[in-house]
Amino acid sequence: MTAQAQQAAPVAVSVEALAKRFTMHLQGGIELPVVENVTFSVAKGECVVLGGPSGAGKSSVMKMLYGNYAAGGGAILVRHHGEMVDLVSADPRQVIAMRRDTIGYVSQFLRTVPRVSALDLVAEPLIARGTDSEEARERARVLMARLNVPERLWSLPPATFSGGEQQRINIARGFITDHPVLLLDEPTASLDALNREIVMAMIAEKKAAGVAQIGIFHDADVRDAVADRIIDMRQFAAAAA
Numbered sequence: 001m002t003a004q005a006q007q008a009a010p011v012a013v014s015v016e017a018l019a020k021r022f023t024m025h026l027q028g029g030i031e032l033p034v035v036e037n038v039t040f041s042v043a044k045g046e047c048v049v050l051g052g053p054s055g056a057g058k059s060s061v062m063k064m065l066y067g068n069y070a071a072g073g074g075a076i077l078v079r080h081h082g083e084m085v086d087l088v089s090a091d092p093r094q095v096i097a098m099r100r101d102t103i104g105y106v107s108q109f110l111r112t113v114p115r116v117s118a119l120d121l122v123a124e125p126l127i128a129r130g131t132d133s134e135e136a137r138e139r140a141r142v143l144m145a146r147l148n149v150p151e152r153l154w155s156l157p158p159a160t161f162s163g164g165e166q167q168r169i170n171i172a173r174g175f176i177t178d179h180p181v182l183l184l185d186e187p188t189a190s191l192d193a194l195n196r197e198i199v200m201a202m203i204a205e206k207k208a209a210g211v212a213q214i215g216i217f218h219d220a221d222v223r224d225a226v227a228d229r230i231i232d233m234r235q236f237a238a239a240a241a
């Protein structure tokens with residue numbers, strides 16, 4: 001997306017003065033400051049990458065963006081059904097609705113469900129959003145084929161799949177819906193070069209469709225190919241209490 005187009009595109013996510021510190025209750029309540037004053041926004045169709053060295057707080061910010069970690073302060077405004085809703089102060093039911101309709105998430109590791117086939121795991125987020133189950137399965141087949149998941153695996157539960165196969169199931173699950181915001185936590189970490197290229201193309205297609213994406217990518221080639229902007233988390237390092 002060009003700089004001009006980005007300026008015109010509406011903001012999908014606005015992070016304002018977000019903070020996180022951990023309290024280690026088993027270690028006498030030691031406070032571990034991680035980030036403070038994290039402030040950035042992401043427009044529709046933009047891919048913003050969280051950068052900075054190991055321990056800078058990228059994953060912690062990502063988990064707050066999905067509502068998995070409570071924030072220690074600040075706001076995460078997300079355009080949800082046309083209105084900017086603060087995920088930090090949203091009640092649990094609102095968070096669930098935002099995840100169903102607005103915020104998609106591709107985590108690094110697949111959470112497998114006993115006895116649920118790969119095909120059904122991939123189709124499930126679409127079915128949850130009201131798509132007919134046969135249509136959802138057909139779209140799941142198309143995506144799994146594109147990601148080179150061997151057809152003999154589709155009917156099996158992915159618990160025994162290889163790391164890269166599980167990651168591709170996870171990617172298919174995250175990309176199958178049309179969530180307007182997509183969080184990508186190291187989606188290419190266990191992939192070979194061919195499948196990495198495919199995922200990069202899928203990220204580009206999401207951008208073209210106006211999806212706002214926020215990602216963590218340790219692979220510099222992938223990062224440089226997909227990022228419209230890289231946000232260095234070091235600037236938000238929290239001071240010790």
Ligand SMILES: Nc1ncnc2c1ncn2[C@@H]1O[C@H](COP(=O)(O)OP(=O)(O)OP(=O)(O)O)[C@@H](O)[C@H]1O
Nearest residue numbers: 022032034052053054055056057058059060061233
């Ligand atoms: N659940 C937790 N409890 C306590 N401390 C945590 C927790 N999660 C993260 N931290 C600490 O917060 C800091 C930031 O971790 P985080 O995983 O967010 O960094 P990162 O930038 O994603 O690192 P990496 O690139 O290595 O994944 C680290 O010092 C880590 O030990």
